Amino acid sequence: MPNERRRSSxxxxxxxxxxxxxxxxxxDDPQEENLVPSYTTLDKIEGTVSISTTVDLPFEDIHxxxxxxxxxxxxxxxxxxxxxxxxxxxxxFLRLSQPIRETEYPENHVLKAGExxxxxxxxxxxxxxxxxxxxxxxxxxxxxxxxxxLPPTLGDSMLGPDGKTFLEDMAPDMTIVSYAIRVVIFQRxxxxxxxxxxxxDAVKKLRIxxxxxxxxxxxxxxxxxxxxxxxxxxDLKKGMFKGKLGRLTVESSQPSSLRLPYCRSDMTRxxxxxxxxxxxxxxxxxxxxxxxxxxxLVNKLKVVTFFSVVPGRDFPCRANAYIxxxxxxxxxxxxxxxxxxVESVQWVPHNALERHDSAISVSDNLxxxxxxxxxxxxxxxxxxxxxxxxxxxxxxxxxxxxxxxxSLSLTLSVHVPGAKVSATIMNLKIPLQVSAEGNxxxxxxxxxxxxxxIAARNIDTELAPRSLAPPSPEYIEHAHLDxxxxxxxxxxxxxxxxxxxxxxxxxxxSAGQIMPPIPxxxxxxEVMQDMMRPARTRDSVAxxxxxxxxxxxxxxxxxxxxxxxxxxxxxxxxAMRV
Numbered sequence: 001m002p003n004e005r006r007r008s009s010x011x012x013x014x015x016x017x018x019x020x021x022x023x024x025x026x027x028d029d030p031q032e033e034n035l036v037p038s039y040t041t042l043d044k045i046e047g048t049v050s051i052s053t054t055v056d057l058p059f060e061d062i063h064x065x066x067x068x069x070x071x072x073x074x075x076x077x078x079x080x081x082x083x084x085x086x087x088x089x090x091x092x093f094l095r096l097s098q099p100i101r102e103t104e105y106p107e108n109h110v111l112k113a114g115e116x117x118x119x120x121x122x123x124x125x126x127x128x129x130x131x132x133x134x135x136x137x138x139x140x141x142x143x144x145x146x147x148x149x150l151p152p153t154l155g156d157s158m159l160g161p162d163g164k165t166f167l168e169d170m171a172p173d174m175t176i177v178s179y180a181i182r183v184v185i186f187q188r189x190x191x192x193x194x195x196x197x198x199x200x201d202a203v204k205k206l207r208i209x210x211x212x213x214x215x216x217x218x219x220x221x222x223x224x225x226x227x228x229x230x231x232x233x234x235d236l237k238k239g240m241f242k243g244k245l246g247r248l249t250v251e252s253s254q255p256s257s258l259r260l261p262y263c264r265s266d267m268t269r270x271x272x273x274x275x276x277x278x279x280x281x282x283x284x285x286x287x288x289x290x291x292x293x294x295x296x297l298v299n300k301l302k303v304v305t306f307f308s309v310v311p312g313r314d315f316p317c318r319a320n321a322y323i324x325x326x327x328x329x330x331x332x333x334x335x336x337x338x339x340x341x342v343e344s345v346q347w348v349p350h351n352a353l354e355r356h357d358s359a360i361s362v363s364d365n366l367x368x369x370x371x372x373x374x375x376x377x378x379x380x381x382x383x384x385x386x387x388x389x390x391x392x393x394x395x396x397x398x399x400x401x402x403x404x405x406x407s408l409s410l411t412l413s414v415h416v417p418g419a420k421v422s423a424t425i426m427n428l429k430i431p432l433q434v435s436a437e438g439n440x441x442x443x444x445x446x447x448x449x450x451x452x453x454i455a456a457r458n459i460d461t462e463l464a465p466r467s468l469a470p471p472s473p474e475y476i477e478h479a480h481l482d483x484x485x486x487x488x489x490x491x492x493x494x495x496x497x498x499x500x501x502x503x504x505x506x507x508x509x510s511a512g513q514i515m516p517p518i519p520x521x522x523x524x525x526e527v528m529q530d531m532m533r534p535a536r537t538r539d540s541v542a543x544x545x546x547x548x549x550x551x552x553x554x555x556x557x558x559x560x561x562x563x564x565x566x567x568x569x570x571x572x573x574x575a576m577r578v
Contacts, residue, residue, distance in 0.1 A: 020053075021051050021200055022052050025202060028046045036207050037206055038209060038264055039206060041127050041442070042124060042442035044123070045123040048119070048121070049121060049183050051183075053112075056113050058108070058110045058111075059185050061185075062183070062186075064098040064181070065098070068150070068179045070093065070399060070402055071088070071175075072088070074087050074309050074326065074328065087309045091400055093400070094129060094150070098121040098122070129147075129149070130148075138313055143312070143314055147399060147400050149212070149398075152209050152404075153209065153394070154169055154177040154305075154402065155173070155175045158207065169394055170303045170305070170333045172305060172307070175331075177402060179207070180206060182201070182202070182203045183201070184200075185200045186198060207263070212397070215433060227407065228429050229429045230430055231250070232249070232250045233250075234247070235247050237416065239420060243285070245284070246282055246283050247282070248282050250278060250428060254431045255276040256274050258434045262440070263436070264439075273384060274384045276381075278428070281375060281376070282375065282376045290417045291376060291417075295342070297380060298338075298339040298410075299339075300334050301408060302333075302408070302409055303404075304331070305404050306322065306330050307401060308401055308402075311401065312403070316398070335387065337387070342412070346378065347376040350374065393434055396433045407430065407431055413426075
């Protein structure tokens, strides 16, 4: 009997609780059947929101938004207790709202039972984010430019196009980058406070793979690091206690990016490839040394996901430093690509005195061989193909909390002929970018008002009157304007073409450094020599000639006052004229 009363009381509470309205989000897109609607930059997302209810429900407002957010957490073991300490972070980097006119709402903001209310929405995937989405301190402006790029969907569990398997994008559980169409109906409480509360909340997940262009190669100094190794050098031994065979150098550089096709195409049939080049150089210890034999070349793709609970000030690097950080973490996964034998690659001999082709040379930082030594080079072409049938790849990106980077690991085995020693292993780790194609038919959409404003601005620019007024005095050197406003005279140094002899002195004179000699004085070298000496002033008190250089002046030229000569030189020149 008590159990029956308890069940009836629970049933009464459930009946008294008002039912929530039902929300259906439908996209106007044929890929709706694929369960994973995918979009890229400048794609339109159009659809309809349908709201129905079984009882009359008052509401305050309806919000339809297109949102993007990042969620991360870092879990570390406490030093004092065997417990896990978890730090979480949330970053809403995108929120586009669909406006709803007041006339579209039902009367008195009450949803009537048995009726269905429909609202249209249209969103466009933006090319970049607004600066307000990245306001944390940064070490350089390149970080801001990278953080304002739209990140791809990452770590958000969703079924693939076949509707049976989940997309495997090699992201850790600690990282989620998600997009969704969200519909929220708000209701105001009946109490005195009148606070807004969420009556019902519905979302529809979307998969966003933005268009990403290939970035410039990562600058590397050629030295080893935690992330990249672009060159290896090693001495090859003839055997145990048999001396050195020679020195082998293996080097590579960043290849062109792996270009993902348009996200709506069939990724399982797409071939995403690029080509890496491995350059080898062997410097034998002597002319009789045998050439090493190349073995297998194994290449793997290293997928690295950096995540943090604090915004990054710079681009993430040095993956080992993230392992012991309480606010940051790193997740690495290796994908096997291919393995093949490269024994058939031929060595090409070169003489140290010959000029070799730079296309097959290793780095110029290597010391050159001696003049009497012959060295050998070889080149291996390594095709790189992404296994898109079993893995889902996203473009390289850097966000405020999450980054995804790739690198190519190349492992080459080298054997010494006739030596009973194990093969020498040369390992390289070179950076690799993954870019993505956009919608080839997408175009930036602008309204008619914006088009009219742009057209009016272009017309105003073409029909703007040209100014024919004389230039302002500050733009003319030593210019004088008369009362009419025209240029009266311009005092400029003569140009070299007006000199009979183009000498360094004349060229210096044209630059305003020294005035050229007057032609009538060029026939009297003694006068010119005297003129080039420092100017003298007559001391009338002592009655003697002594050299006293005038301050700030030379023998010829002065502070804009032309030629300043001493009194005695002036008298001698006048006598010569007579």
